[in-house]
Amino acid sequence: MSGGSLVRFLVPREHSPGEKRVAATPETVRRLLGKGVTVKVQQGAGAAAGFRDDDFLAVGAELGPEEGLPWEEADGVLCVQAPPAASLQRLRPGALLVGLLSPYGATDLAETLNGREASAIALELLPRISRAQSMDVLSSQANIAGYKAVVLAAAALDRYVPMLMTAAGTIQPSRVLVLGAGVAGLQAIATAKRLGGVVYVSDVRAAAKEQVESLGGRFIDPPELEDKPAEEGGYAKAASEAFLAAQRQQLADQLALADMVICTALVPGRTAPRLISEEMLDGMRPGAVVVDLAVAQGGNCFGTVAGQTVERRGVQLIGADALPSSVPNHASALYARNVAALIEHLLVEEGLRLDPEDPILAGCLLTHGGTCRREDVVYPNGSPNGGS
Numbered sequence: 001m002s003g004g005s006l007v008r009f010l011v012p013r014e015h016s017p018g019e020k021r022v023a024a025t026p027e028t029v030r031r032l033l034g035k036g037v038t039v040k041v042q043q044g045a046g047a048a049a050g051f052r053d054d055d056f057l058a059v060g061a062e063l064g065p066e067e068g069l070p071w072e073e074a075d076g077v078l079c080v081q082a083p084p085a086a087s088l089q090r091l092r093p094g095a096l097l098v099g100l101l102s103p104y105g106a107t108d109l110a111e112t113l114n115g116r117e118a119s120a121i122a123l124e125l126l127p128r129i130s131r132a133q134s135m136d137v138l139s140s141q142a143n144i145a146g147y148k149a150v151v152l153a154a155a156a157l158d159r160y161v162p163m164l165m166t167a168a169g170t171i172q173p174s175r176v177l178v179l180g181a182g183v184a185g186l187q188a189i190a191t192a193k194r195l196g197g198v199v200y201v202s203d204v205r206a207a208a209k210e211q212v213e214s215l216g217g218r219f220i221d222p223p224e225l226e227d228k229p230a231e232e233g234g235y236a237k238a239a240s241e242a243f244l245a246a247q248r249q250q251l252a253d254q255l256a257l258a259d260m261v262i263c264t265a266l267v268p269g270r271t272a273p274r275l276i277s278e279e280m281l282d283g284m285r286p287g288a289v290v291v292d293l294a295v296a297q298g299g300n301c302f303g304t305v306a307g308q309t310v311e312r313r314g315v316q317l318i319g320a321d322a323l324p325s326s327v328p329n330h331a332s333a334l335y336a337r338n339v340a341a342l343i344e345h346l347l348v349e350e351g352l353r354l355d356p357e358d359p360i361l362a363g364c365l366l367t368h369g370g371t372c373r374r375e376d377v378v379y380p381n382g383s384p385n386g387g388s
Contacts, residue, residue: 020048020328125364146187162196180264263300286314
């Protein structure tokens with residue numbers, strides 16, 4: 001890498017359809033400039049998130065052209081989603097790419113980066129350890145998703161959320177069911193409670209009960225089976241099919257009573273567990289709303305479609321696959337702070353230091369030095385050379 005005062009970061013405009021976030025904000029650009037680096041932001045990169053080019057110039061950033069961005073000059077590229085392959089092929093050897101790179105099965109991306117001998121940090125793989133909390137992009141974005149899911153559900157619902165006492169009589173509060181008590185689920189609980197709903201929560205981890213109840217939710221105890229899932233590395237471990245079947249049976253009665261259902265159950269790198277079957281949907285009342293945050297990974301609910309609202313027998317099924325991007329200003333602010341914290345961790349006097357043995361980097365360093373360091377993720381069925 002270049003010397004410490006000459007490390008150059010590039011922040012390109014996002015190209016993925018519907019992506020409105022940006023990987024740096026004027027706040028984090030100022031923060032990085034204070035560490036002795038330079039930051040070049042492509043013209044219009046922050047416009048969709050409410051950050052003007054003049055805002056970046058005011059804190060000392062350079063502006064890159066709308067076309068012909070100098071990728072070959074960058075020591076590091078900060079993005080939200082992976083840039084087009086044509087752009088990545090212009091990276092110089094040793095450059096670093098940081099972003100949400102959708103690493104599971106990302107064969108083409110890894111091979112493009114390896115061909116340039118570029119390094120890549122996939123933020124989805126960042127370990128959930130105390131040292132990395134300030135860098136935890138998944139948590140900051142899941143918080144937003146959990147909040148927005150409840151807002152969407154409330155807007156689509158045919159009832160008030162809170163209890164109301166009126167001259168015409170009392171309106172009972174809506175009943176909210178949250179599936180999964182991870183970061184998104186906990187924020188959904190908090191938001192639904194603030195709106196005045198009565199919140200019930202299902203999670204395969206009995207240990208989640210304390211967190212749920214601390215937010216005012218009512219925890220539904222998991223089925224009594226010997227193989228109850230726990231958690232590993234901060235994520236829920238996959239549950240057995242027998243456990244999930246028992247849980248679905250338990251949920252059927254809850255779903256029949258629910259007005260709003262927020263689905264948040266995910267297992268990294270795997271298809272999302274199908275928690276709500278077609279038969280269970282048939283038991284829900286017309287007018288109820290289901291918001292499926294797991295739709296991009298197959299969905300927790302039967303019949304949800306990514307990016308669409310489907311009405312089935314009067315029940316609205318909202319496939320919410322990109323909620324953080326629908327709140328682009330705050331989502332970008334939080335994302336950019338996470339990224340800045342990671343870059344500050346990597347900066348040393350000599351420039352950027354990528355130590356594959358660093359506990360923070362060990363799991364999320366996708367490519368480095370012309371090789372793929374997470375073949376188990378990129379090539380889940382074995383290495384391209386036939387290894388296991």
